[in-house]
Amino acid sequence: MRAVICRQFGPPDIHRIEDVPPPPLLPGSIRVKVHASALSFANLLVIEGKHQNTPPLPFTPGTEIAGTVAEIAPDVETSLQPGDRVCAGLPSGGLAEEAVVDAANVFPIPDALDFAAATQFPTIYATGYAALVWRARIQPGEVLLVHAAAGASGLAALQIGKALGARVIATAGSPEKCAIASAHGADHVIDYRAQDFRREVLALTDGLGADVIFDPVGGAVFDQSLRCIAPLGRVIPMGFASGGIPSIPANLVLVKNIDVIGIYWGFYMAWGKTQASPALRAQVRTMFADLFTLVEQGKLRPITDSQLPLTDFAKGLTRLTERSVIGKVVLVP
Numbered sequence: 001m002r003a004v005i006c007r008q009f010g011p012p013d014i015h016r017i018e019d020v021p022p023p024p025l026l027p028g029s030i031r032v033k034v035h036a037s038a039l040s041f042a043n044l045l046v047i048e049g050k051h052q053n054t055p056p057l058p059f060t061p062g063t064e065i066a067g068t069v070a071e072i073a074p075d076v077e078t079s080l081q082p083g084d085r086v087c088a089g090l091p092s093g094g095l096a097e098e099a100v101v102d103a104a105n106v107f108p109i110p111d112a113l114d115f116a117a118a119t120q121f122p123t124i125y126a127t128g129y130a131a132l133v134w135r136a137r138i139q140p141g142e143v144l145l146v147h148a149a150a151g152a153s154g155l156a157a158l159q160i161g162k163a164l165g166a167r168v169i170a171t172a173g174s175p176e177k178c179a180i181a182s183a184h185g186a187d188h189v190i191d192y193r194a195q196d197f198r199r200e201v202l203a204l205t206d207g208l209g210a211d212v213i214f215d216p217v218g219g220a221v222f223d224q225s226l227r228c229i230a231p232l233g234r235v236i237p238m239g240f241a242s243g244g245i246p247s248i249p250a251n252l253v254l255v256k257n258i259d260v261i262g263i264y265w266g267f268y269m270a271w272g273k274t275q276a277s278p279a280l281r282a283q284v285r286t287m288f289a290d291l292f293t294l295v296e297q298g299k300l301r302p303i304t305d306s307q308l309p310l311t312d313f314a315k316g317l318t319r320l321t322e323r324s325v326i327g328k329v330v331l332v333p
Contacts, residue, residue, distance in 0.1 A: 002333065003096030004313050007058045009049035012314035023093065023100040030078075030103045031071035032086060036307070037094045038064040038119035039316045039329045040152075041241055046092070047317075053272045055092045062094025065101075066109065066118035076103045085109050089122030091271040095313055097333040104281050105269050107288045112295050116330040117302040120152055123265055124328070125291055125300065126284075127238065128156035128214070131263040132164065133287075136212045136234040140165030145201055145210035145225065147217045149186060150177035152328045153239060155303060157214040158186055163299040166212070169204060171197050171221075173323065180326055184301065192221075201228040209233060219244025226252050234259045303327025 005018045025031050043061045045051035066087040069080050080086065087109050088101040109118045132138045144161040148154040149170035161168045162185040170186035172178045178189040188204050190197045201210055209230035215222050218240035226249070229235055235258060237246070248260055268284050270276045276284075294300045305327045308316050316329045 001097040002310060003060045003093075004062070004310070005058050005060060006047050009047065009054075009057075012044070012047065012317040015047060015314065017311055017313075022098045025071055025073050025100055027073055027075050028103055029073050029100045030069060030076065030080065030086075030088075030106045032065060032067045032088055032099050032101055032106065033070045034065050034094065034097055034099055034333050035067040036065065036115040036119050037062050037096075037310075037331045037333065038124075038152075039313070039320060039331065040064065040123070041239070041320060043095075044317055044320060053091055053266060060093045060096050062092065062096065062099075063090055064119045064122050064124070065090070065094040065099055066113075066115040067099075069106075070098065073103070078103060078106075080106065080108060085111075085115075085118075087113075087118040087121050089126070089265075089269050091266065091269075095310065095331060097310075102270070104284075107285070110292045110296055113292075113302075116304040116307055116328075116332075119330055120156065120302040120328055121288070121291060124152045125156045125160070125302070126268075126287065127263060127265040128153065128160045129287055129291060130265065130268060131214065131236045131238055131261070132157065132160055132212065135261045135263055136236060136259075138164055138166055138212050141167065142211035143167050143169060143205055143209075143230070145169045145171070145213045145228070146181075146186075147171050147192075147213075147215045147221055147225070148173075148241060149181040149189070150326045151216065151241070152302070153216045154214070155180070155184055155327060156300075158184055159300050160294075161212075161214075162186075163294050169201055169210060177326060180303070184303075198224045198228040205230070212236070214238065217241050218246055222246040226256075226258075229256060229258055232257050234261050236261045236263055238263050305329050307332050309333075
């Protein structure tokens with residue numbers, strides 16, 4: 001099979017497509033014929049050796065796939081059958097024509113989702129749901145501030161927040177991206193390049209601030225978010241796309257009675273050295289059923305920015321650094 005192989009750490013253009021043997025079918029796993037594989041900033045960190053879950057060299061990157069079931073290990077108890085349409089999350093190995101995945105992390109997808117859109121559910125929409133529902137416990141009527149709302153993570157949080165009855169304020173970095181956020185349900189949209197989002201959020205909330213803040217950007221954006229959060233608010237630093245990992249001033253946490261909430265989706269998927277209990281894994285499966293119900297109701301609408309052949313993986317990863325992507329860049333093996 002063809003796969004992206006990383007034999008040394010470095011930028012996208014040093015890695016190559018190679019013909020390699022398919023990965024072995026392990027106990028407890030399912031082999032998936034990959035029809036689409038999504039790209040992410042996490043992929044960039046992994047191939048540069050900067051991610052907390054970087055596998056040993058050589059390896060194939062890729063954590064979000066969709067395709068069809070090709071083979072099921074004999075010890076797996078599942079209702080899935082060969083040929084079923086699925087999405088799956090895996091710690092690595094997704095940028096290939098086939099992938100072997102822990103059976104607990106393979107989920108049947110509804111007919112309403114094409115393969116490209118389905119790649120966003122194993123990590124992007126799952127993270128958004130877990131962050132807002134499990135961790136922040138967002139309530140109907142609360143104000144949700146979503147940064148980078150035209151990116152895949154931001155759009156997912158925006159749509160999930162609206163589906164849960166929140167009032168959503170979105171920030172984005174161009175008129176085009178602001179229009180995307182508005183079209184996908186944001187109640188208010190702020191172009192952070194032209195407006196001071198802190199001032200705008202306070203004005204929109206009568207000086208109170210946002211109850212929940214979803215921040216995939218980090219850096220100065222996170223710093224200013226702490227200055228427009230409501231008392232008893234919850235801020236979720238779920239990514240650092242700006243490249244800056246902020247320090248959190250404890251005095252603001254104390255004075256405002258706010259919660260700073262971590263969310264690492266790999267824990268729930270039992271990636272790396274993490275372990276998730278059977279009860280938690282069952283909770284994950286229930287969550288995916290809830291997400292796909294929202295899809296069938298038309299409340300979740302992933303955007304695919306572009307679909308590229310597997311051979312263009314370096315081009316796709318480079319596009320992520322240019323800040324021009326709306327939604328997800330997807331590779332098609």
